[in-house]
Every structure is written in C-alpha cells, then in structure tokens.
Amino acid sequence: MNYLLNTYNRFNVEFVKGKNATLWDKNENDYIDFTSGIGVVSVGHGNERLSSAICEQAKNIIHISNLYRIPPQEKLAEKLVKKSGLGNAGVFFCNSGAEANETALKIARKYGEVNGEIKKYKVITLENSFHGRTISTLKATGQPKFHQYFGPFPDGFTYAKNIADIENKIDDKTVAVMLELIQGEGGVNPFDRDEVRDLAKMLKEKDILLIVDEVQTGIYRTGEFLASNLYGIKPDIITLAKGLGGGVPIGAVITTLTDVLKPGDHGSTFGGNYLATRAAIEVIEILDEYKKSKKLDKVINYFDDKLVEIAKEYPDKFDCVSGYGLMKALKCHSSEIRDEIVKKTFEKKVLVLKAGSISVRFLPPLTITKEEIDEGFDRLKAALC
Numbered sequence: 001m002n003y004l005l006n007t008y009n010r011f012n013v014e015f016v017k018g019k020n021a022t023l024w025d026k027n028e029n030d031y032i033d034f035t036s037g038i039g040v041v042s043v044g045h046g047n048e049r050l051s052s053a054i055c056e057q058a059k060n061i062i063h064i065s066n067l068y069r070i071p072p073q074e075k076l077a078e079k080l081v082k083k084s085g086l087g088n089a090g091v092f093f094c095n096s097g098a099e100a101n102e103t104a105l106k107i108a109r110k111y112g113e114v115n116g117e118i119k120k121y122k123v124i125t126l127e128n129s130f131h132g133r134t135i136s137t138l139k140a141t142g143q144p145k146f147h148q149y150f151g152p153f154p155d156g157f158t159y160a161k162n163i164a165d166i167e168n169k170i171d172d173k174t175v176a177v178m179l180e181l182i183q184g185e186g187g188v189n190p191f192d193r194d195e196v197r198d199l200a201k202m203l204k205e206k207d208i209l210l211i212v213d214e215v216q217t218g219i220y221r222t223g224e225f226l227a228s229n230l231y232g233i234k235p236d237i238i239t240l241a242k243g244l245g246g247g248v249p250i251g252a253v254i255t256t257l258t259d260v261l262k263p264g265d266h267g268s269t270f271g272g273n274y275l276a277t278r279a280a281i282e283v284i285e286i287l288d289e290y291k292k293s294k295k296l297d298k299v300i301n302y303f304d305d306k307l308v309e310i311a312k313e314y315p316d317k318f319d320c321v322s323g324y325g326l327m328k329a330l331k332c333h334s335s336e337i338r339d340e341i342v343k344k345t346f347e348k349k350v351l352v353l354k355a356g357s358i359s360v361r362f363l364p365p366l367t368i369t370k371e372e373i374d375e376g377f378d379r380l381k382a383a384l385c
C-alpha cells in the first residue's frame, strides 16, 4: 500500500474470493456485498457465463485498435441502440463514465458550433450531481467541494438548483442540459418523472440537447434497461459505464446525433476493444434473460421490502427509503448516524456505500439471491443494535 497514492480511505481487508454477492477475505471470513464494486459487478462475482466468455475471448484476440472492424463492438452497439428505444442512433465506446461524459460534452459542443449562427456551448448541470473526475466532468459536477485545487476549469458550465430551475438558467448560448435521473453519488435522489418529462419536452422545443448520465442508473440497475426507459423519455445522448462490463472497464455513449462526430474528431485507444465488448455482450444477454424470467423484479421487490421493514424498525436512525430498483438508500437523520452505521455494518461483515451526506447506499449485484439478502439484512440489523 505504501507505493499507492493516497487517494482512498480504504477498509483494511483483502478479498481473495467472490461468488455472486458474497466475498471471502484471506482469513476465510465471508462478507455480503451490497455494493457490487459501486454498481459495477452487475451479474455478481465469479459469474460463470461472464468469466468463460472473457476467457474464450482472451485466448483469441484481446485488442486490435479501432483502425479495423471489431465484430463484438458492432454487435454490442446494435444491442445498445435497439434496447435504448432511441430509434436511429449510434454508439461510441470508451473506458469509463467520465470518458463517456467527456464524449457527450464534445458531441454537444460540436453540435452547438455547427448548428447555429452563434456558437452555443453552455451546458447546464444540476447542483449535487456527479459526472466524473476529469477536469471538465468535474466542472460539470455540481458539488463545489470537488472543485477546490483543480481550476482553472473550462468555461460554459452553469448549475441549476433543481429541474424547475433549469429553464431560468437557459440563455442563447445554452447547447445542452446534462443530468442523472437519480442522483447517485449525491445521495440516491430520484427526480420526479413528470417534471423530467416536461423538461425533455421544453428542451426539444428550444432545440437544446438533453444528455442523461446513466453511468450508474443504466443496465437494469433501476429495474428497466435504462432509467430513461423507466422515466419514458428519449434523450439525445445517454452515457453508460459502471454495470455495462460486469467489472471489465467499458463506457459507452448512445446518441441520435449520428452525424456530428467525423473521423478524427474523437477517439480512444482501448475503447470498445474485443475483450470489453465481448464481456458487455454477455452481461446484457445474462440480464436480458434474468429480466424476462421476472427474477429481477422479484429480487427488487424482496430487497425493497427488507429496506422498508428496517426503516420502520429503526425510526430513530432512518428517515426513509429512496431510489428505484436495486439503486437504493436508507436516509439517516444525520451524517453522524450514517457514518456510524457504515462503520458498524463493515464490522458485521456486510458491505454498504455512503452517498451524499446522510444516505447509506445499496447497489447489490442484480443477481443477488434471497439467501444473500436475508443474511445481509440480518447482519445489518445486528449492526444497528
């Protein structure tokens, strides 16, 4: 650890084995994983279908560069477009959420340059949002605490307090609005469906792009393939990453603006390589079947009941349950209570996440079993006593 830069406050544990939502440390203690590596390991640890797809691909071609055709990349793009419900759309592949959002911003900026008399370049994002750690996605992130030390930032970002405030922030240079439908890092705060639909309509009328950051909410996290499907909207640009590769790094941008970027405008060395896209295809196929069999909806309901029960049982600690699908939080009465709970749950060997200032966040593998949920909540309760 001494050779690592000090960017994380890590728990002092080494996991050596994983199976679905269960992890084992080197002393053979088992932990229930309600985090899935921050919403990444969507099909669980050690998933056999995913690992054999990755192994088979790794034995052949891992990477060749985007100078040549990559069949699994083409197949994955087709799947993403068809499942997104966006109609005629195209995909760009990269390696992370921040990169996907950078790509979305570049598409918006170029669109704003070539489609009007004056250059439109301003992007409105929301307070309490999270869009990534690169210089411009950090600036897009509406949380000033992240901005300290790293300026100067690129121009053209404006923050709205909430959905209703977006219209007030629009001017003749506004090219796009970028938002999460459920703010994840900000505390698991879903926006109102009708408000979002009205916003989408208003933006369309004004020819302002809607970019939905689905890096956390995408790939069935909310119970639907995309949160945009759940909300019934068709954004101009959707960004994906976390759950898409089941742990293999991959980001993607789906957009109906298929003719904005031209060869040379944008690229990525690793983006969309054989290994990552082969993995993502398998993840989507596993989850498509899982959703179709109604198992996903069942597990979501089961998990939700447990959260509601625990919130009722400990009204002195919890205020309410928030979120959709398997992107949930228990909101605590204070950040002190929250921090104490997260510390104690780790001692009881169940992994949970913090989000915002008062939320205990739950992003379990979508394939978590009833038994793992029961065990996790038993341990969570033990931590609350």
Ligand SMILES: *Cc1c(COP(=O)(O)O)cnc(C)c1O
Residues within 6 Å of the ligand: 095, 096, 097, 098, 099, 101, 130, 131, 132, 133, 180, 184, 185, 213, 214, 215, 216, 241, 242
């Ligand atoms: C995690 C996250 C990001 C950043 O993704 P990275 O892969 O860490 O770059 C961006 N937007 C949202 C909504 C996220 O949850």
